[in-house]
Amino acid sequence: MASLRLRNxxxxxxxxxxxxxxxxxMLVATTTQGNLARDAADRINVRALDDVTLDIEDGDxxxxxxxxxxxxxxLLRVLAGIYSPTRGESYSSGRISAxxxxxxxxxxxxxxxxxxxxxxxxxxxxPREMRSRVxxxxxxxxxxxxxxxxxxxxxxxxxxxxxxxxxxxxPAEILLMDEWLLAGDxxxxxxxxxxxxxxxxxxxxxxxxxxxxxLLRKWCNRGIMLERGRVAASGNVDxxxxxxxxxxxxxxxxxxSATNSHVGAT
Amino acid sequence: xxxxxxxPVSRTEAAWDDLxxxxxxxxxxxxxxxxxIKMRYRGSLLGPFWLTISMVIMVAAMxxxxxxxxxxxxxxxxxFLTVGLVIWNFVSTMIIEGCQTxxxxxxxxxxxxxxxxxxxxxxxxxxxxxxxxxxxIIPLVLLIFSVPVGWNVLIIxxxxxxxxxxxxxxxxxxxxxxxxxxxxxxxxTNFVQVLFFVTPVFWxxxxxxxxxxxxxxxxxxxxxxxxxxxxxGSTPLAYSWTVLLIITVIGCIxxxxxxxxxxxxxxxxx
Numbered sequence: 221m222a223s224l225r226l227r228n229x230x231x232x233x234x235x236x237x238x239x240x241x242x243x244x245x246m247l248v249a250t251t252t253q254g255n256l257a258r259d260a261a262d263r264i265n266v267r268a269l270d271d272v273t274l275d276i277e278d279g280d281x282x283x284x285x286x287x288x289x290x291x292x293x294x295l296l297r298v299l300a301g302i303y304s305p306t307r308g309e310s311y312s313s314g315r316i317s318a319x320x321x322x323x324x325x326x327x328x329x330x331x332x333x334x335x336x337x338x339x340x341x342x343x344x345x346x347p348r349e350m351r352s353r354v355x356x357x358x359x360x361x362x363x364x365x366x367x368x369x370x371x372x373x374x375x376x377x378x379x380x381x382x383x384x385x386x387x388x389x390x391p392a393e394i395l396l397m398d399e400w401l402l403a404g405d406x407x408x409x410x411x412x413x414x415x416x417x418x419x420x421x422x423x424x425x426x427x428x429x430x431x432x433x434x435l436l437r438k439w440c441n442r443g444i445m446l447e448r449g450r451v452a453a454s455g456n457v458d459x460x461x462x463x464x465x466x467x468x469x470x471x472x473x474x475x476x477s478a479t480n481s482h483v484g485a486t
Numbered sequence: 487x488x489x490x491x492x493x494p495v496s497r498t499e500a501a502w503d504d505l506x507x508x509x510x511x512x513x514x515x516x517x518x519x520x521x522x523i524k525m526r527y528r529g530s531l532l533g534p535f536w537l538t539i540s541m542v543i544m545v546a547a548m549x550x551x552x553x554x555x556x557x558x559x560x561x562x563x564x565x566f567l568t569v570g571l572v573i574w575n576f577v578s579t580m581i582i583e584g585c586q587t588x589x590x591x592x593x594x595x596x597x598x599x600x601x602x603x604x605x606x607x608x609x610x611x612x613x614x615x616x617x618x619x620x621x622x623i624i625p626l627v628l629l630i631f632s633v634p635v636g637w638n639v640l641i642i643x644x645x646x647x648x649x650x651x652x653x654x655x656x657x658x659x660x661x662x663x664x665x666x667x668x669x670x671x672x673x674x675t676n677f678v679q680v681l682f683f684v685t686p687v688f689w690x691x692x693x694x695x696x697x698x699x700x701x702x703x704x705x706x707x708x709x710x711x712x713x714x715x716x717x718x719g720s721t722p723l724a725y726s727w728t729v730l731l732i733i734t735v736i737g738c739i740x741x742x743x744x745x746x747x748x749x750x751x752x753x754x755x756x
Contacts, residue, residue, distance in 0.1 A: 225489070225491065227491070233754060234754070236666075236755075241666075241667060241668045241669070242667060242668065242669045243663070243667035243669055243670055243673070244669055244673075246667070275489070297596070297753075300598070300599055301599035302595070302596060302597070302598065302599050302753055303753055303754070304749075304750030304751075304753070309491075309494050311491055311492060316599070318597065318598055318599065320597050321593075321597050324593065324594070324597045324598065325593065325594060325597075327521070327525065329525050329528060330521070330524075330525065334521075337517075338517075338518075338521060341513070341514055341517050341518065342594060342597075342598055342600075343598065344511075344514075344598070344600070346513060347513060347517065
């Protein structure tokens, strides 16, 4: 059974400034006092995730919401096994597909077809398996002869179509997604919606970070709200979204009041 | 709700698993290395053989003058220089590119989970491919200058294997240090450039007279010597193999210990 579990997990970033990035300054600092030492030890510690404990089970489709900088991307990276926790433990069971950047590993000098194979490798899919999916991906992108041209000749929309098609070609057990923007023409968006539904529907666990409450309500059954690295709310997706947006204002729209209330909070 | 959680994985186990997984997923790093080479030479006429050509030009230019300077016959100096340069390029490029192991993989490291050792193998394999292209010139040179090569030339296979292993630990070690301290890559580059002049690559070890016996203390000399000597029909200096093996063992163990400690921080450093 697929599952993701975190226990008292914290992630701390040290932001290394100028001096502490230099080996020379670090070595000199151990032999001198004063400014050089301060410069060399010049780092800011940021706690991106603070004592997070959660369990995500088979069948959960979790909406990850929170203001910018709350720790959503960091949490996704920890779940994906990209970041090791500074404190606490992370356990996972099942094959994880982290789709955090739709254009991962895209090489502008390589052709679209070569990029499909490349991307497969980064996604831990053996070339043998990827080759059997290439035809289907090429057909979906509708790029035609452009598929054999270098990716640097593609427009932004074409790149998204390619990245999206590759990312959704391989069914995933645990799917982690980060704020996907579907830029593209109306006809592609329609096709993309259906493919997305199929793709998401075939996964056991979904964790989706997004600001689009419509998307989240449509695809998720649970919600987790992060604020400044801590789990501020957890439960049914509609309830958590309601908590995030805050009480609706009398005359203004609910969305606008959400922006106002969060500007006030930070 | 009581859930049975698995025993947490220790850092040592995680580091070991990383190395094992890295070697076993050879299809990942071999494909990435091939892609690197393809991209590097896309649009060029001769591809990786440009390196071979530039080496031939360098050897031709230096050959006559330096042979004279070191009092060596041209037909002994030219094979010596050619073989030395090919191996030196392999070893020095692995060291210099080793600094970029994790830095150049910044995008991958922060987007997908992959063993860190994969990036080290990618660089080493890429350099092996380049070495293979450069090595074609060696049999030609040996033939032209009638160098007496015996069956002991087969020893270059294990010798190159040892150099490859060293390439991996150097890539991981320098990769980690460079990810944390950003001024390390240029320091290493300068260091290697200086080593080129003090290591007998373009000058014969005999030029040092009795000091020649101290040469194996320079591990880069030991690395070049164990591959060059058999190819020139002679044997390496007394302690070259010993030094090389000691460096390999210390390097692997030392780097592993540091890898255990700092592997979890790499994604944060880059």
